[in-house]
Amino acid sequence: MADPYTGTRVVVGLTFEDFADRLIGHAQFHCRIVRIDPREGIVLERLDGGPTFNLPPIREMLQPATLDEYRFTSTGEVVYEPDFELTMRLAVPPAVAEGMRAGTRPLEPEYMTRGFSNVPPPAPGAPN
Numbered sequence: 845m846a847d848p849y850t851g852t853r854v855v856v857g858l859t860f861e862d863f864a865d866r867l868i869g870h871a872q873f874h875c876r877i878v879r880i881d882p883r884e885g886i887v888l889e890r891l892d893g894g895p896t897f898n899l900p901p902i903r904e905m906l907q908p909a910t911l912d913e914y915r916f917t918s919t920g921e922v923v924y925e926p927d928f929e930l931t932m933r934l935a936v937p938p939a940v941a942e943g944m945r946a947g948t949r950p951l952e953p954e955y956m957t958r959g960f961s962n963v964p965p966p967a968p969g970a971p972n
Contacts (some may be wrong), residue, residue, distance in 0.1 A: 852927035859933045862941040871951040872916040874923045897953040
């Protein structure tokens, strides 16, 4: 059975923090869901040509879009009628946080390209 999320469009808002919960910055992306896999997570293709990235495989993070139009504060890009919205706070490792603060690393989830082996598989009979 095909996953109903595959191919849908999502606006993603990420807040980056260090391990002490101090704000580093925000980023917004317009993406297409490639797949959702218990090990790989939510695999997202950026529609601005940026790299594909993964977020944890938690379907509940995907909420139906509440607006017809989303304007990204960082770029001014306007996304019309996405299917879903997803917001998430990410605690980044110290070296990444330092680079983001210094401007030598972009505020992007570039380091999130691996699977989530620490995420348990779904319960029997539950959708994955």
